[in-house]
Structure formats: structure tokens, C-alpha cells
Amino acid sequence: MVAPPVGFSDDPSNDIPIRPADNPTVGDRIFRVICVASASVALVIIAATAIFLLNKSRPALAKTGVWHFFTASVWNAAVGDFGVLGLVIGTITIATIALIVAVPLAVGMALFVNEYAPPRIGRTLTAVIDLLAAVPSLIFGMWGYFAFKNHLIPVSRWISDHLVAIPFFRLSNATGKPDFTGSSMIAGLVVGMMIVPIITSVSRDVMARVPREQCEGALALGGSRWAMIRDVILPYGKSGVVGATMLGFGRALGETVAVALVLQNISYQANPHIVQHGAGSIAANIFLRFGEASPLELSALVASGVALMALTFTVGFAARRVVARTTRFS
Amino acid sequence: MSFDQFEREVATQDPSLEDWNGLPPIVAAEPDSWSSGLIAREIAKVPVPSTQPMPGTSLGSGSPATLAATDVSAWFGSRKVLQRCSLRMEARQVTALIGPSGCGKSTFLRILNRMHEVIRVAKVAGSVELDGVDIYGRELSVTQVRMRIGMVFQKPNPFPAMSIRENVLAGLKLSGTKSTDRDALVEECLTRAGLWTEVKDRLNEGGMSLSGGQQQRLCIARSLAVRPRVLLMDEPCSALDPISTRVVEETIQQIADDITIVIVTHNMQQAQRVSHQCAFFLVEEQGVPGRIVEAGATDHLFNQPSDERTLAYVTGRFG
Ligand SMILES: Nc1ncnc2c1ncn2[C@@H]1O[C@H](COP(=O)(O)OP(=O)(O)OP(=O)(O)O)[C@@H](O)[C@H]1O
Numbered sequence: 130m131v132a133p134p135v136g137f138s139d140d141p142s143n144d145i146p147i148r149p150a151d152n153p154t155v156g157d158r159i160f161r162v163i164c165v166a167s168a169s170v171a172l173v174i175i176a177a178t179a180i181f182l183l184n185k186s187r188p189a190l191a192k193t194g195v196w197h198f199f200t201a202s203v204w205n206a207a208v209g210d211f212g213v214l215g216l217v218i219g220t221i222t223i224a225t226i227a228l229i230v231a232v233p234l235a236v237g238m239a240l241f242v243n244e245y246a247p248p249r250i251g252r253t254l255t256a257v258i259d260l261l262a263a264v265p266s267l268i269f270g271m272w273g274y275f276a277f278k279n280h281l282i283p284v285s286r287w288i289s290d291h292l293v294a295i296p297f298f299r300l301s302n303a304t305g306k307p308d309f310t311g312s313s314m315i316a317g318l319v320v321g322m323m324i325v326p327i328i329t330s331v332s333r334d335v336m337a338r339v340p341r342e343q344c345e346g347a348l349a350l351g352g353s354r355w356a357m358i359r360d361v362i363l364p365y366g367k368s369g370v371v372g373a374t375m376l377g378f379g380r381a382l383g384e385t386v387a388v389a390l391v392l393q394n395i396s397y398q399a400n401p402h403i404v405q406h407g408a409g410s411i412a413a414n415i416f417l418r419f420g421e422a423s424p425l426e427l428s429a430l431v432a433s434g435v436a437l438m439a440l441t442f443t444v445g446f447a448a449r450r451v452v453a454r455t456t457r458f459s
Numbered sequence: 460m461s462f463d464q465f466e467r468e469v470a471t472q473d474p475s476l477e478d479w480n481g482l483p484p485i486v487a488a489e490p491d492s493w494s495s496g497l498i499a500r501e502i503a504k505v506p507v508p509s510t511q512p513m514p515g516t517s518l519g520s521g522s523p524a525t526l527a528a529t530d531v532s533a534w535f536g537s538r539k540v541l542q543r544c545s546l547r548m549e550a551r552q553v554t555a556l557i558g559p560s561g562c563g564k565s566t567f568l569r570i571l572n573r574m575h576e577v578i579r580v581a582k583v584a585g586s587v588e589l590d591g592v593d594i595y596g597r598e599l600s601v602t603q604v605r606m607r608i609g610m611v612f613q614k615p616n617p618f619p620a621m622s623i624r625e626n627v628l629a630g631l632k633l634s635g636t637k638s639t640d641r642d643a644l645v646e647e648c649l650t651r652a653g654l655w656t657e658v659k660d661r662l663n664e665g666g667m668s669l670s671g672g673q674q675q676r677l678c679i680a681r682s683l684a685v686r687p688r689v690l691l692m693d694e695p696c697s698a699l700d701p702i703s704t705r706v707v708e709e710t711i712q713q714i715a716d717d718i719t720i721v722i723v724t725h726n727m728q729q730a731q732r733v734s735h736q737c738a739f740f741l742v743e744e745q746g747v748p749g750r751i752v753e754a755g756a757t758d759h760l761f762n763q764p765s766d767e768r769t770l771a772y773v774t775g776r777f778g
């Protein structure tokens with residue numbers, strides 16, 4: 130018997146890289162099969178949806194031309210002329226207004242619950258917010274519709290009177306009494322109310338995960354609580370807040386019934402006067418037109434749905450890029 | 460951050476903690492939040508005139524200060540964990556706090572810069588004076604106290620979203636302090652913490668890119684940048700290898716001339732190497748609060764302690 134060499138050896142003969150064999154148990158194998166099956170089914174459903182939508186939208190796109198469909202602002206079912214640019218812009222406008230009101234409210238609420246509320250109230254609020262986040266947004270929509278629809282009209286009038294310096298708040302030059310109902314702003318505010326709970330819930334959860342030692346470190350250096358929030362909690366929670374915002378944005382883009390209730394009729398032209406009547410939304414348009422649409426218009430509605438999906442993806446990816454670019458050291 | 464989580468832990472240990480009516484009887488004020496005055500005072504306070512400290516007086520930064528704790532008691536909820544501890548931590552001296560686990564050393568240390576009250580259910584009694592000024596009084600705000608009395612934690616906690624340089628300057632940013640020559644300050648603090656040569660070429664890398672020992676020295680540098688007069692260290696070397704420990708100990712010895720140091724340690728050799736004074740904490744029997752059993756010169760405590768339990772502890776026979 131040769132004693133095994135001590136230290137290291139230059140002998141290359143058995144120095145061959147291998148990966149140690151994995152011997153999964155029966156349970157592991159079964160579980161693996163289940164997971165693979167679930168993943169496959171999910172992927173197949175997504176692919177099938179995409180194929181179905183594209184297929185359905187073909188007649189309308191063939192009639193109008195793809196370029197025309199995505200760059201024109203027109204919806205004339207009688208002659209079969211469709212273009213969704215105005216609707217896309219209207220959708221983005223409403224969702225953006227919704228985020229502008231919802232994100233600061235939600236982040237402020239999340240910080241209040243985590244950092245300022247007495248423990249018991251904080252715990253109760255957390256539970257309430259998590260429940261609210263699961264309530265169908267239609268409920269908030271109805272509330273917003275009744276609470277905002279009329280009460281916001283004086284606000285809109287005031288804004289258009291006093292904030293004329295900001296182009297969006299100006300009124301169009303059309304003569305006659307300005308109509309403040311069914312504006313992007315009212316729709317955006319209603320949608321904003323609908324997405325506050327989900328953004329609050331997710332961002333609160335992320336910001337509650339900041340390691341305690343980080344916070345104590347900030348306080349021990351003489352930081353006030355606000356300084357700790359600014360320099361430790363918000364940087365830590367940033368990607369989570371952006372993720373929560375994207376969830377809210379997705380909901381805002383897809384919000385249907387509430388927007389349809391507020392707008393009542395759809396403007397297919399982009400309207401820069403956000404406090405005035407005349408706003409568009411892809412989802413609300415689909416909802417309002419679906420019942421009485423001819424097969425060709427139905428196809429155009431499906432195609433506008435594809436545009437909505439593409440819009441959601443684009444915004445989601447852009448947000449991820451922004452987070453990745455601005456997150457340091459990780 | 461969830462302090463709630465902590466609270467829940469506490470609550471599971473002691474269900475009565477949820478009950479604010481179960482406070483210790485001496486509690487005077489209902490605590491409102493964890494960063495403002497939730498201090499239960501045991502001593503009737505003579506109101507102090509709220510004069511602003513004059514620049515250049517003993518409250519300014521610069522010279523080391525004496526920290527005197529008198530009759531300090533501490534509670535978590537209704538459970539008392541420290542019983543009337545008094546200790547003078549002299550200027551230009553390193554004071555070591557030793558004792559078995561759970562006897563309240565960290566709690567005592569955190570009372571010295573008002574970090575104890577960060578935990579919602581925490582309460583304290585007694586007084587702590589920094590060169591004669593009550594740190595729980597009206598002359599100093601909590602943030603002023605914490606700037607003057609810095610703290611290094613057991614687990615290195617550099618800020619992950621900040622570079623090494625920004626970590627050193629974090630205290631200035633957090634406390635809104637202006638500083639004229641930031642580069643010089645960064646270099647000075649990192650040098651004093653024994654880290655400059657290792658990081659001078661990578662100041663813009665993330666604070667987390669350092670090794671554990673380097674992170675701890677970065678945290679020391681970060682504490683030094685706000686020019687504290689006292690530095691509290693809670694087992695600063697417990698996560699470090701012997702060489703990093705050595706470096707941190709050398710750092711302690713170097714800064715001790717300018718900054719009063721209080722260090723918690725479980726390492727008897729370390730206590731002997733770095734400290735001049737020592738205080739031995741002990742929970743005398745299960746369920747009673749911890750107390751300072753003996754305090755005095757380190758040599759004395761280690762070689763001829765007056766209490767036999769101190770002797771047993773420092774010679775490794777219990778604890
Ligand atoms: N956040 C807290 N909530 C409730 N009780 C606590 C909390 N922190 C500490 N305690 C209790 O206070 C007592 C003293 O704890 P402390 O951390 O001061 O001990 P220590 O001497 O530092 O121990 P170690 O050497 O293990 O660090 C212990 O009984 C502990 O259970």
C-alpha cells in the first residue's frame with residue numbers, strides 16, 4: 130500500500146473536473162415534475178393568448194394598415210377606419226395623473242404606518258391596507274365616481290382659472306361654456322384613488338424590511354428620524370417602491386369600468402387640456418364599444434388591446450432599466 | 460424597518476408588555492414615541508435652564524469628556540433588566556464593560572447615548588451626565604447627544620447604498636452638519652481608524668465591498684467623522700479575525716487620548732489589553748435585573764477583585 134501523498138501533487142492523471150452526481154429522492158422527482166408541468170402550462174397559456182390576440186386583430190390591421198392603426202387618431206366603425214394613437218396618449222395621461230396623486234400618498238402612508246404610527250395603530254392600518262389592496266378596484270371606482278364627479282368640477286374650474294401658466298391646465302379655444310365633466314383629470318384622480326392601496330401595501334412591506342442595524346446606525350450618528358428615512362429607508366426601499374408603482378401603473382392602464390363611468394364617451398383625439406371634457410382610454414373604449422361592435426370593429430378593439438399590452442411591457446421594462454441604472458453597489 | 464417585529468418578539472416573551480398599564484410604578488410620563496422623550500424618570504428633576512451651550516465650553520466638540528451614569532435602571536416593557544447602575548467613565552480612559560451574556564451590558568451602553576429608547580417598549584430611570592450636562596435633559600436634543608456620544612455596533616453596519624467615502628461622511632449628511640474640507644476629513648478619519656492605506660484607491664466603491672474587519676473599521680471612521688467626545692463600542696471585534704481585532708484595538712488605543720471610550724467585550728484578554736477601568740455586570744439570580752457588581756481599575760479587577768464572583772468570571776470559572 131502506498132500512503133496517500135501529503136500536500137499537493139503534480140500528477141495530472143486523476144485531476145479531471147467532474148460535477149458530483151445528484152441523487153434526487155422520489156419526493157424530489159415528483160415535485161420537480163409538478164413544477165415543470167405548472168411552468169409549461171403557464172407559458173403555453175401566455176403564448177396562446179398572444180397568438181389569439183394577434184390573430185384576432187389581423188382583419189382590422191389588414192384593413193387600416195399597421196402603421197396607420199398605431200399612428201392615427203380616429204375611430205370610425207362605419208367606414209372601418211381605426212387609429213389608436215389618441216387613445217394610447219389618453220390612456221397614458223390618465224395613468225400618469227393617477228400615479229402623480231397616488232405615489233406620494235402611498236409612500237407617505239407607508240412611512241407613516243412603519244415609522245410614525247403607534248405600534249397598535251400601525252399594525253391595524255397594515256392589515257386594513259393589505260385588505261384594501263385586495264378589494265376590486267371597481268369598488269373604489271364607484272366611490273370615486275360619486276365623490277369626485279361633481280365636486281371636482283369647481284376644482285377644475287379653479288385650476289383652469291388660476292394655473293393658466295401651465296399649458297395642460299389651459300382651456301381649449303373653443304367657444305361656449307367649458308365642460309369640465311369627463312376630463313382626464315377626473316378619471317386620473319378616480320384611478321389614483323383605486324391604486325393607492327396596492328402601492329401602499331407593497332412599498333410598506335419593502336420599506337419594513339430595512340435591516341434594523343442600518344436604521345440604528347443612522348440614528349446613532351445623530352440623524353433625525355426624517356434623515357434616517359431619507360438616507361437609509363428610501364434608498365433601500367427604492368426598487369420596491371418603483372415595483373409597487375409599476376403594479377399600480379399596470380392597474381391604472383387597464384382600469385375599465387370606473388374610467389368608462391367618468392368619461393361617458395371616448396375622445397379618440399389626444400386632448401392636452403386635461404381639466405376639460407374629452408379624454409380617451411383603450412380599456413374604457415373596449416368596454417363601451419364591445420357590445421355593439423361589428424366583426425371588423427371587434428378586431429380593431431382586440432388590436433387596441435394588443436397596443437395596451439405592448440404599452441404595459443414597455444413601461445415595465447423602462448422602469449426596470451431606470452432602477453438598475455440608479456441602484457448603486459449591488 | 461420594523462420595530463414592530465421586535466416588539467412582537469418581546470411580546471411573546473412577556474405578554475404583559477402589551478399592557479401599558481403594567482408599567483413600573485415609578486414611571487411618570489407616558490411614552491409617546493421612540494425618538495422623543497419616553498424617559499421614565501426615577502429622580503424628581505430640578506428644571507434646568509435651557510441655555511444654549513456656549514461655543515468653546517465643555518459641550519463643544521474636541522476634548523474628551525467624562526461620562527457619569529448615576530442610578531441607571533432599565534426596563535423592556537415591565538421587565539426590569541438593569542438595577543441602579545452607577546459608573547463614572549473618565550476622560551482619556553478606556554472603560555470596559557464585562558459580564559456574562561444577558562446581564563445588561565448592551566442595554567447600559569445604549570442608555571449612554573439614548574439608543575435604548577429606540578426600542579418602543581424600552582424605559583429608563585436615573586441620570587447620565589456628559590461633563591456635568593444631563594444628556595436626558597433639555598440642554599441637548601437627542602440628535603446632539605448622539606453626535607457627541609458615538610456608537611459602534613457589534614455587527615458592522617456600513618450603509619449599503621453609499622460609497623466608502625460617503626459612509627465616512629454619512630454622519631455629517633444625516634445630522635445636516637456642514638464641513639469645509641471633506642476630503643481631508645475622510646482621510647483623517649480613515650487613517651485614525653487604521654483603514655486609509657487599504658481603501659485610499661477605492662473610496663468610491665460600495666461600503667459593502669469591504670471585508671467584515673474593514674467594514675467595522677469603516678464604521679469606526681464614520682463615527683469619528685462627527686467628532687464625538689465619547690465613543691461607545693458594543694463588542695466591536697466579535698465578528699472579526701485576530702488580525703483585524705488587533706488593528707481595531709490599536710485604533711482604540713490611538714483615539715483614546717482624544718475620545719473617551721466605553722467598550723463591551725467578552726474577551727478578557729481584550730479587556731486587559733485595552734482598558735484602564737472595568738465594570739463587571741452580573742445577573743445575580745434568575746429573573747432579577749443585572750447590576751454592576753464591581754468596578755474599578757482593570758488591573759485591580761483582574762488581579763485582586765474584591766468580589767469572588769468577579770474573580771470567578773475573569774478567571775473563566777463561570778459565565
Ligand atoms: N429588544 C429587547 N426587548 C426585550 N428584552 C430585551 C431586548 N434587548 C435585550 N433584552 C433583554 O435585556 C437583558 C439584557 O440584555 P443585553 O442585550 O443588555 O445583555 P448583554 O449583557 O449585552 O448580553 P450579551 O453579552 O449577550 O450581548 C436580557 O435579559 C435581554 O433578554
Ligand SMILES: [Mg+2]
Nearest residue numbers: 564565566693
Ligand atoms: Mg450585548
